[in-house]
Amino acid sequence: MKSYFKSALILFLSFALLLTGCSSNEANSKPKEGNKDVSLENVPDRFKNGKEVKIKVVRKIGGDDHTAQFLAGAKEEGEALGFKVDVFTANGDTAKFHDAIAQALHENYDGFIISHGDDAATVEDVKKIVDAGKSVVTFDSNGDIASVNGVTLTSQDDEALATLALDQLIKDTNGEANIVYLWVDGFPPMVRRNAVYQEKLKSNPGIKEVERFGVAAADTAVQTQNAVAAMLNKHKKGEIDAIFATWDAFAIGAARAIKEAGRDEIALYGIDVSNADLQIMQEEKSPWKYTAAVDPKLIGSVNMRILAKKIAGEETPSTYDLEASLISQEALQSSSSPVNMVNLADVVEGWGVSTAFEEDWMKTLKEYYK
Numbered sequence: 001m002k003s004y005f006k007s008a009l010i011l012f013l014s015f016a017l018l019l020t021g022c023s024s025n026e027a028n029s030k031p032k033e034g035n036k037d038v039s040l041e042n043v044p045d046r047f048k049n050g051k052e053v054k055i056k057v058v059r060k061i062g063g064d065d066h067t068a069q070f071l072a073g074a075k076e077e078g079e080a081l082g083f084k085v086d087v088f089t090a091n092g093d094t095a096k097f098h099d100a101i102a103q104a105l106h107e108n109y110d111g112f113i114i115s116h117g118d119d120a121a122t123v124e125d126v127k128k129i130v131d132a133g134k135s136v137v138t139f140d141s142n143g144d145i146a147s148v149n150g151v152t153l154t155s156q157d158d159e160a161l162a163t164l165a166l167d168q169l170i171k172d173t174n175g176e177a178n179i180v181y182l183w184v185d186g187f188p189p190m191v192r193r194n195a196v197y198q199e200k201l202k203s204n205p206g207i208k209e210v211e212r213f214g215v216a217a218a219d220t221a222v223q224t225q226n227a228v229a230a231m232l233n234k235h236k237k238g239e240i241d242a243i244f245a246t247w248d249a250f251a252i253g254a255a256r257a258i259k260e261a262g263r264d265e266i267a268l269y270g271i272d273v274s275n276a277d278l279q280i281m282q283e284e285k286s287p288w289k290y291t292a293a294v295d296p297k298l299i300g301s302v303n304m305r306i307l308a309k310k311i312a313g314e315e316t317p318s319t320y321d322l323e324a325s326l327i328s329q330e331a332l333q334s335s336s337s338p339v340n341m342v343n344l345a346d347v348v349e350g351w352g353v354s355t356a357f358e359e360d361w362m363k364t365l366k367e368y369y370k
Contacts, residue, residue: 043364047081052084056111056113060097066273069297073297076301078308081369098125110311116140137303139154140156157324158192159193165290183214224250232258237265243268245270254287255268256280264285272293301354308362314359
């Protein structure tokens, strides 16, 4: 009976979402009404002629907190500017990712934000969008996209992320440690993080890599937990000092495995952050000591601002790196109240705040559509 009600609820929610998706285009087909008392004199002509601005955000990976925050940031920033913003995540399905882009290209969107398009096919997709006269911003995607005229390739500052985490690991261990490296090849951010890692090994010979592994899948955290648990069974206490996880999905699995095995002597250093990550870091005897990250919601917001500038006909860079921060377990656990993505700024100075690409006319539009 319990299973029946659960299935019925899932079916109902799925149907409701389908209806919502089907009706959204009709409900938003007209330009959003604004506050007529706010002057649009300083606003680019494209945004004050009453014509609707439509944006499509397409992300290849999904199913994680980082994706949800990124999409929320892009959508909120776009809607604050009066745009109609549709988002789609392919949940790691390459075919669905490219199909979504191809379909959206025929749906009269003014601009696109493409996230995690790591293959050559994404470069071709972007070229088609540009050839159709549309504006494009990409995040954590194939580096060749930066050579496409008029497109901006944004990234977390992956070199800074890896440097912050690794420098802290080296400092905490006085440059003498046996470590496990959780990493997977094939993704531009991972390639950049790995380059820093290799340099750190060369310049710090006391840091020894014991093992490395990693897999990107729908259940990465679960697979990592199982792999780390098996690895810990092979190595006695004292043989491993730390784990460096280049993705928070790796760190989540590793933290669970370390805690279940009672291996309190192993410290965990990660990259990226989410509500789930912060919760684990704040747990008693959590091995997760530090994580380096960029606010994913802010990433979405900044990408939308850059896209707005493109649609306005303003100059934008071909590449842009978002500034990274280091989050410590000590700072989180010293907070008088539980820390999440909303109040993380109370613990990490400057978190979630950036005026990058925020023009005065954007502030005017936000006031107009407030």
